[in-house]
Amino acid sequence: MDELELLKKDWKKQDANYPKLSYDQIYNMLWKKSSSIVKWIFIISVLELFISTFLSILFTGDDYWVQLEKYNLKQFTEVLFVLGYAITFFFIFMFYRNYKKISATDDAATLMKNILRTRRTVKYYIAYVLIYNGLTAIVVFSYMIYFHINSQDQTLSKYSFDTLDWIKFIGIGLIVLTLFLGLIWLFYRLLYGILLKKLHKNYKELKKLEM
């Protein structure tokens, strides 16, 4: 006999052996806290959106504007800023829309796809914040170096760098930046790696046949 048929026969006989919860026991469960993965993803994602937005505001404090004015970059940054906020709001809107789409009444594949999509939106936002701040830092930094070298102002050349000093200076800057970004990246991999491991595995398993 087919193994599964044998199992099915026994499976049906087991019906009376299951625990029987009372009306009150079930009723009390309705108010217990869910530990669902969607809840965690939501909490962590909202925190990330806030922290990222907070960081971009922090990076661009008053000093930043004074500096930029000095180097004639104010207008350039103003445009970037407006653009930055528009993009941030777009991401928050997308995140909210994706999150609303998650429903346990969908079929398994759709549910998984929707959760992963919500997650991806936040991931893109974080990548965007890092790239945006990284690029701005590099542009402003390069411009400052350029300004410094070409300046006729005698007070600025108190310390003059030779080529080797410049290489060291830029090299160390790049290493620090890479380490910083690398750490953030590692942190996210760990955080979501743990949270989404099962989901990724099951999604792959479901989709394996359709490739």
Add this chain to the structure above:
Amino acid sequence: MDKALEHQFVTNLERDQNIVHKICRIYTNDQASHNDLFQEITIQLWKAYPKFRGDAKFSTWMYRVALNTAITLYRKKKRGIQTQDYDTVHFRIKAEEYDDETEQQLKLLYSAVKELNDIDKALVFLYLEDKNYREISETLGISEVNARVKMNRVKTKLRNILNP
């Protein structure tokens, strides 16, 4: 929330709770995890209940939400190592109904199912519950052809676990 809705929901779930217990049985290995998963499924069912329109049977709708919870939404709590004999202790196979050889084979079969991955377990569960391939494909969100192919692979996998 609406008292009448609460009452209706709990009554329905009390009547059909076996479906949830069966899913817990397939997906967990000890009594504490069984209870945890049962609770999470109940919460998810209740959260989704306002969307239940009654055009499907309550039990049919339950399969979907409950399996989604087990496969995707549920986060296992960390637990110490527990006895793996949970299945045979709690679901004792009545000895007089089977000969020794069949009983032994059934034990092996249940533990073989436990070794499958989450998706394969879902397939086996729906199969044991007499769901046809259309229902299986709609619950999991894969095509009917793929559901069939997958089911055959699961059968082979089980056979391989049983006869290594």
